[in-house]
Amino acid sequence: MSGMPGATRTGVPTPSRLARWGILGTVGLLFAVPIVAMVEFTLRRGLEGGYSLDRWITVLTFDLGPEYRVLGQAIGNSLVLAAATVALMLVLLVPTMIVVQLKLPQLRRVLEFVCLLPISIPAIVLVVGLAPVYGVISRAAGSGVWTLALAYGIIVLPFAYRAVQSNLDAIDVITLTEAARSLGASWPTVIARVLLPNLRPGLLAGAFISVAVVLGEFTIASLLNRQNLQTALVIVQKDDPFIAVIVTLISLLVAVGLLLVIGAIGRGTTRRTS
Amino acid sequence: MNDLIDRTDTGSLRVAAPVAFVDVVKRFPGGTTALDGISLELAPGELVALLGPSGCGKTTALRVLAGLERADEGHILIDGVDVIGTPTNKRDIGMVFQSYSLFPHLTSLQNVEFGLRMRGVAAAERRRRAAEALELVGLDHHGARYAHQLSGGQQQRVALARALVTRPRVLLLDEPLSALDAKVRVQLREQIRGIQTELGITTVFVTHDQEEALAVADRVAVMRAGRIEQIGTPEELYARPASAFVADFVGLSNRLPGTVAEGAVIVGTQRLPLIDPAVAAGAAIALVRPEDVVFAAAGDADARPAVVLTTSFLGSLRRTRVRLDDGAELTVQHEVGRHPVPGEAVHVRLTARPVAVAPA
Numbered sequence: 078m079s080g081m082p083g084a085t086r087t088g089v090p091t092p093s094r095l096a097r098w099g100i101l102g103t104v105g106l107l108f109a110v111p112i113v114a115m116v117e118f119t120l121r122r123g124l125e126g127g128y129s130l131d132r133w134i135t136v137l138t139f140d141l142g143p144e145y146r147v148l149g150q151a152i153g154n155s156l157v158l159a160a161a162t163v164a165l166m167l168v169l170l171v172p173t174m175i176v177v178q179l180k181l182p183q184l185r186r187v188l189e190f191v192c193l194l195p196i197s198i199p200a201i202v203l204v205v206g207l208a209p210v211y212g213v214i215s216r217a218a219g220s221g222v223w224t225l226a227l228a229y230g231i232i233v234l235p236f237a238y239r240a241v242q243s244n245l246d247a248i249d250v251i252t253l254t255e256a257a258r259s260l261g262a263s264w265p266t267v268i269a270r271v272l273l274p275n276l277r278p279g280l281l282a283g284a285f286i287s288v289a290v291v292l293g294e295f296t297i298a299s300l301l302n303r304q305n306l307q308t309a310l311v312i313v314q315k316d317d318p319f320i321a322v323i324v325t326l327i328s329l330l331v332a333v334g335l336l337l338v339i340g341a342i343g344r345g346t347t348r349r350t351s
Numbered sequence: 352m353n354d355l356i357d358r359t360d361t362g363s364l365r366v367a368a369p370v371a372f373v374d375v376v377k378r379f380p381g382g383t384t385a386l387d388g389i390s391l392e393l394a395p396g397e398l399v400a401l402l403g404p405s406g407c408g409k410t411t412a413l414r415v416l417a418g419l420e421r422a423d424e425g426h427i428l429i430d431g432v433d434v435i436g437t438p439t440n441k442r443d444i445g446m447v448f449q450s451y452s453l454f455p456h457l458t459s460l461q462n463v464e465f466g467l468r469m470r471g472v473a474a475a476e477r478r479r480r481a482a483e484a485l486e487l488v489g490l491d492h493h494g495a496r497y498a499h500q501l502s503g504g505q506q507q508r509v510a511l512a513r514a515l516v517t518r519p520r521v522l523l524l525d526e527p528l529s530a531l532d533a534k535v536r537v538q539l540r541e542q543i544r545g546i547q548t549e550l551g552i553t554t555v556f557v558t559h560d561q562e563e564a565l566a567v568a569d570r571v572a573v574m575r576a577g578r579i580e581q582i583g584t585p586e587e588l589y590a591r592p593a594s595a596f597v598a599d600f601v602g603l604s605n606r607l608p609g610t611v612a613e614g615a616v617i618v619g620t621q622r623l624p625l626i627d628p629a630v631a632a633g634a635a636i637a638l639v640r641p642e643d644v645v646f647a648a649a650g651d652a653d654a655r656p657a658v659v660l661t662t663s664f665l666g667s668l669r670r671t672r673v674r675l676d677d678g679a680e681l682t683v684q685h686e687v688g689r690h691p692v693p694g695e696a697v698h699v700r701l702t703a704r705p706v707a708v709a710p711a
Contacts, residue, residue: 252452255419258439259446259523260513261469270465274456 112326119323136323144316148324151309154222158305159291161226163284166237169230171280174241175272178250192238195231200296203231211301225303232297233290237283240339244279285335292328368392368428369553370416370521375425377411377577385411387577388425393521396551398544399582400564403574404600409557412574413523416555418442429520440469445514445552449526451506453498459485459509460494466517484512487546504535511543515550522547522554528563540567561601565589573597591626595638595709604638605681607701608711611635616708621653624705634711639701641670641684646691647700654698657681659691673699 092100120128135141141148170192177184195203207228214224250272257271273280295307306328314321370393377386385408393399401409414420416427418439426433434442445466453462463481472480485491488508498506507527514522524543528536544567547554558564564571565585572582573596581593592598609618614628616637623637647654657673660680664687671683671691683699691697 248455249450249452252448252450253454255417255439256446256448256452256510257454257465258419259417259444260466260517261440261443262465263440266469271454275454 112329115322115326119319119326121319132319132323136320136327141320145313145320147304147309148313148320151304151306154304155292155306157223158226158229159288161223162229162233162291163287165226165230166233166283166287167280170234170237170283171241171276172268174238174245175250175268178245179254189238189242192234194235196235200232200294201300203228204297204300207297208301220303222303222305225298225301225305228297228301229287229291229294232294233287236286236290240283240286241276241279244276244282248275282339285339289332289335292332369395369430370555371426371428372412372416373426373428375412375415375427376423377408377415377420378423384577386415386422389574389577389579390425391572391579391582393553393555394569396548396553397569398547398554398556398567400556400558400568400571401574402558402561402564402571402600403580404559407574408577409559409574410525411577413525413555413557416521417444417446417523443517443520444523445517445519445521446523447507447510447514447525447527449529451498451503451530452510453501453506453513455498458495458497459490459501462498462509463494463513463516466513470517480516481512484516485509487515488512488542502535503531504539507531507539508542511546515546515552518552520553522552524554524556526557526559529558529560536563543567565601571601573600575600591705592638592707593627595636595707598638598707599709603641603682603684604707605641605644606709607637607639607679607681609635609637609708611708616706618701619653619655621701621703623701623703626705626707630708635708636711638707638709639681640704640706641682643702643704643706644681644683644699645702646683646685646689647698649698651698651700653700655700657697657699659693659695659697661693662691673697675699 117128119132120130122129173188177188211224211228214220214227218224253271253275254267257267262270292306294305295311297303298305298308299311306324310321310324313324372389372391374388374390375386376384376388378384387408389408389412391399391412401412403409411420415422418434418437422435425435427435429442429444453459454465457465460478460481463484464477467477467480482491482494485494488511490505490508490512493501493505493509498509501509507530510527527543528539531539540563543556556564556567565588568585570582570584571588573580573588575596581588581597583591588597588601592601598604607618609616609623611617611625611630611632611634613632615622615624616630616635617623618637618639623639649656655675657675660672660674662669662671667687669685669687669689671685672680673683673691674680681699
C-alpha cells in the first residue's frame with residue numbers, strides 16, 4: 078500500500094498532491110490578501126497617487142515626530158511586560174511542573190486543567206475578575222506597567238504549559254533525576270545541571286510564545302487602563318493610520334520570526350530524542 | 352538475623368556485612384506491602400541477584416537501598432552505618448537503571464565525569480578517570496558521542512562506567528539488561544560479571560530472568576510477595592529448592608501427581624526421594640526437572656509409554672514434550688543426537704534424583 082498514491086503505510090487515506098496544494102493555496106491566500114493589502118496601503122502616496130517607501134523609511138529610521146512618542150513608550154512597556162511574563166513563567170510554572178512530574182504525578186491532570194483554563198475564558202471575563210484584584214495590587218505595589226505581567230502570566234499559561242509539558246514528556250525526567258541523585262547530585266544541582274539543560278527547547282518555545290502573546294495583547298491592557306504596544310497603536314491609528322499599519326506589520330514579522338525559531342527548536346528536539 | 356548481623360547488649364546493630372537489609376518493611380499507599388520484613392546481608396565483593404516475578408518487591412528493595420524509596424520499618428546498613436535517613440546523593444552508591452539513563456545533553460565522557468564532578472574531583476583527574484572507566488567497558492573511542500549516537504548496549508555500558516567511576520561502596524543494577532536484545536544481553540552480563548569480579552565491588556543485581564540470575568550471581572535471593580523465599584548459590588537453588596515456588600521459578604519443572612510417604616514421593620510406579628523429607632504424607636505434586644526425565648526402552652523397569660507432541664532444538668540440547676498414557680504431559684531434556692518425531696510412540700522414565708513437591 079505504501080507505494081499507492083493517496084494512502085499511507087497505515088492505510089489512512091491522504092489527499093492527493095493537487096488537493097494539498099489547493100488547500101495550501103487557499104489558506105495562503107486567506108493570510109496573504111490582508112497582509113498584501115496592508116503593505117499596499119502603507120506604500121500609497123495619498124492624493125497625488127503612486128507608491129513610495131517614505132513612511133517605511135521614517136519608521137525604520139525612528140524619524141517620527143513627538144506625537145508618536147507614545148509608541149516608543151508603549152514598545153518599551155510591552156518589552157518589559159514580555160520579560161516579566163517570561164520571568165514569571167520560568168520562576169513559578171516550570172518548578173511547579175517539575176515538582177508535579179517528579180513527586181505528585183497524581184496532580185498532573187489538575188495542573189493541566191488549571192493551566193489550560195484561561196484559553197476558554199474570554200479576556201473580558203478575566204478582566205471583570207481581575208479588576209478588583211488590581212485595585213489591591215495598585216494599593217500595595219503601585220500601578221507600574223509591570224503589574225500587568227501578573228495577568229499576562231495567566232493568559233500565557235496554556236501556551237507555556239503545552240510547550241514545557243511536551244518537552245517533559247519527551248525525556249525520562251524521573252530516571253534522569255534518580256540517576257543524577259545516585260551519582261551524588263543535590264536537588265538544586267539536579268535541576269540546574271540535568272533538568273534545565275534538557276528542558277531548554279521547551280523553555281525557549283514557552284518563552285517565545287509568551288512573548289508573542291504579550292506583544293499582541295490588547296483587551297486586558299485597554300480595560301485595565303494600561304498602555305502597551307496594541308493600545309498605543311489604536312491611539313496612533315487615529316492620527317496616522319499608515320504608521321499604525323507599518324508598526325503592526327513589523328510586530329507581525331517579529332511574531333512570525335519567533336514562531337520560526339520555535340519550529341527550528343522543535344525540530345532540534347525531535348532529532349535529539351529520536 | 353544471621354552471621355553477619357547481630358545486636359549488641361544495648362540493642363544497637365552490629366554488622367560485618369558491607370550491605371545489609373534488616374527487617375525492612377515498605378508499604379505503598381493503598382495498602383500494598385512491597386517489602387514484608389526482608390533481611391539480607393552481602394559479603395564483601397559479593398554479587399547477589401534479587402530474582403522474582405513482577406510485583407515481588409525486588410526493585411523496591413533496590414530502591415530502598417538506594418534511598419529512592421523510604422522504608423517504613425527496619426534498617427539499611429552500608430559499611431555498618433544505618434543509612435535509612437541518608438538521602439540518595441549521600442549514600443555513595445553506583446546505580447544502573449533499566450531504562451537508558453544517560454544525560455542526553457552530555458557526551459559519554461561527560462556523563463561518566465558527572466559523579467566525579469559532584470565529588471569535587473579536579474578536571475584533569477576527572478577526565479583521566481572517566482577515560483579509564485570507558486576503557487574498562489570497551490568504549491574508550493566513544494567518549495565524544497551523545498546517547499542518541501550509541502546503541503542500547505553501548506548506552507548501558509556507559510551507564511555502568513558512570514556508576515563505577517566513583518568507586519562506590521555498593522553497585523546497584525536494576526534490570527540493566529532487560530531492554531537489550533538476547534545476544535547483547537548475554538555479552539553484557541558476562542562483561543558486568545567480569546568487571547564486578549575484577550573490581551571486587553559488592554553488587555545487588557535485580558532481574559526477573561532466572562537464567563541471567565543463575566549466570567552472574569554468587570548467590571540468588573528468590574523473592575515472592577515482598578519476602579525472600581530462599582537465598583542460596585545458583586546450584587543450591589536449582590538442586591535443592593526450598594519450596595514449590597522456587598522450584599517452579601528457577602528452572603523448568605514437570606508437575607506430576609503423586610503421594611508422599613516415608614520421605615519419598617511415589618509417582619506412578621517410581622519412588623523418588625524428597626529434597627525435604629519432612630513434608631507431610633499425603634497427595635502432592637512432584638516437581639521433576641526435564642533433565643530428570645529420560646527416554647527408556649519399552650522393557651525397562653518403570654518405563655511408561657508416551658507419545659511425542661513437540662520437539663525443540665536449543666543448540667546444545669533438545670527439549671521434547673510428550674504425553675503419557677494417563678494424559679499427563681512431560682518435558683524431556685535430552686541430547687541433540689536423538690530426533691523424536693511428533694506422534695512417535697516412545698517410553699520415558701524418571702531418574703531417582705531428589706525432588707521438591709507442591710501441595711496437590
